[in-house]
Amino acid sequence: MSEPESNDKPLNLTIYVWRQKDAKDAGGLVKYDLKGVSQHASFLEMLDILNEQLVGKGEEPVAFDHDCREGICGMCSLMINGRPHGGFPATTTCQVHMRHFKDGETIYIEPWRAGAFPVVRDLVVDRAAFDKITQAGGYITANCGSAQDANAILVPKDDADRAMSAAACIGCGACVAACPNSSAMLYTAAKLAHMHNLPQGQPERMKRTLAMVDAMDAAGFGNCTNHYECEAACPKEITREVIAMMNRDYAKAALSYREPTAKSDGAG
Ligand code: FES
Secondary structure (H helix, E strand, C coil): CCCCCCCCCCEEEEEEEEECCCCCCCCEEEEEEEEEECCCCEHHHHHHHHHHHHHHCCCCCCCCCCCCCCCCCCCCCEEECCEEHHHCCCCCHHHCEHHHCCCCCEEEEEECCCCCCCEEECCEECCHHHHHHHHCCCCCCCCCCCCCCCCCCCCCHHHHHHHHHHHCCCCCCHHHHHCCCCECHHHHHHHHHHHHCCHHHCCCHHHHHHHHHHHHHHCCCECCCCCCHHHHHCCCCCCCHHHHHHHHHHHHHHHHCCCCCCCCCCCC
């Protein structure tokens, strides 16, 4: 992300924050005036400042998700001015700094909007639907024994690069929030692609694809209709190529995969 020039002039901001007591509450945007926010503060630190002020006044602080605050864990999940993570390239919400905003600016902050990600409170959504997809097949069940020497299984450089790119997915859900269909195909395909580009992922490839796509559908996510908003919103720059790979595998698996029996090897 190219960084804008900053100076030390503190910012006075008007922010509208989605406040919602619980899943049943209708919720709504609440206006707050924040004065003297450092341009060097991160976006989440700006919310920390707001919360300190709210607590000081005896009001409920704003609930929002975060953990690592360095773009690794995928916990932060805010729609900033209608864009997941604020729409800055390859940037999670926790990596956004206040120097990207102007003095006097109005900022709208909302939770992810997707039926499969219900709001728990304020800006926090339940992303357990992603866990269900990964639990359906995002692992290798073969008993691998002790770790082999890293060079014992040769992997072409291009395949290793593709697997690593897909494995960069942090499961934040920006792809779902950006998609007009609330599709989780970029997430699901990334989780498949990081194994299916490697030799270790091949034996269960068809079974895994069917299980994870079925879990994705069962969780209530929409389908992909080629808007590519997911790719644009992904803070880890995962491309739609993984979706093409998943769709090819799913077609093959739906036509040819059979559950392994005791006599078969399960390779599909
Ligand atoms: S808080 Fe961990 S990625 Fe943002």
